[in-house]
Amino acid sequence: MKNVIFTVLQLVLFLVVFFIGSIFPPFHFEHVILATPGTTRIFIADGLLLTLALCVLIVLGEALSKRLRTAAPWTTLAFVLALVFGLMMKFGFLTRSNF
Numbered sequence: 546m547k548n549v550i551f552t553v554l555q556l557v558l559f560l561v562v563f564f565i566g567s568i569f570p571p572f573h574f575e576h577v578i579l580a581t582p583g584t585t586r587i588f589i590a591d592g593l594l595l596t597l598a599l600c601v602l603i604v605l606g607e608a609l610s611k612r613l614r615t616a617a618p619w620t621t622l623a624f625v626l627a628l629v630f631g632l633m634m635k636f637g638f639l640t641r642s643n644f
Contacts, residue, residue, distance in 0.1 A: 548615075548616070548619050551616075551619065552619045552620075552622060552623045553623075555603070555619075555620055555623035555624075555627075556623040556626050556627050556630075558599070559596050559599065559600065559623060559624055559627030559628075559631075560627045560630060560631055562592065562595050562596050562599050563592040563593065563595070563596045563627060563628075563631040563636050563637075564592065564631070564636050565592065565595075566591045566592030566593070566594070566595040566596065566637075567589055567591065567592035567593075567631075567636040567637040568592075570589050570591035570592070571591060571595075572591045572594065573589075573591070574589065574590040574591055574594065575587050575588070575589050575590070575639075576588045576590060578638075582643070583642065583643055583644065584640055584641065584642050584643070585640070585641045586638065586639070586640050587638075587639045587640075587641065588637050588638055588639075589637045589638075589639055590637065591637075592631070592636055592637050593628070593631075593637060596624070596627060596628070596631075597624075600620065600621075600624040603620050604617050604620055604621075607620065
């Protein structure tokens with residue numbers, strides 16, 4: 546039960562970091578997805594990269610505290626769910642219009 550609660554909390558943390566990194570991009574990693582004369586669709590990858598870095602730090606902390614076998618699968622599940630939910634909510638996607 547404790548693992549499920551920590552997984553949900555990590556999921557929320559990953560989603561918040563993904564959202565904040567997408568709104569206020571510190572690194573400005575942008576990838577143009579579609580460019581037409583009227584609009585440009587861009588994916589801002591900063592939130593995704595910050596979320597990945599946070600996941601690596603959490604797994605590293607679990608490895609140092611020798612809980613890698615029991616806690617890392619739950620952290621990975623929270624990370625993957627945060628990516629799926631964040632991309633479904635279109636975090637990081639930006640449309641610029643010339644009009």
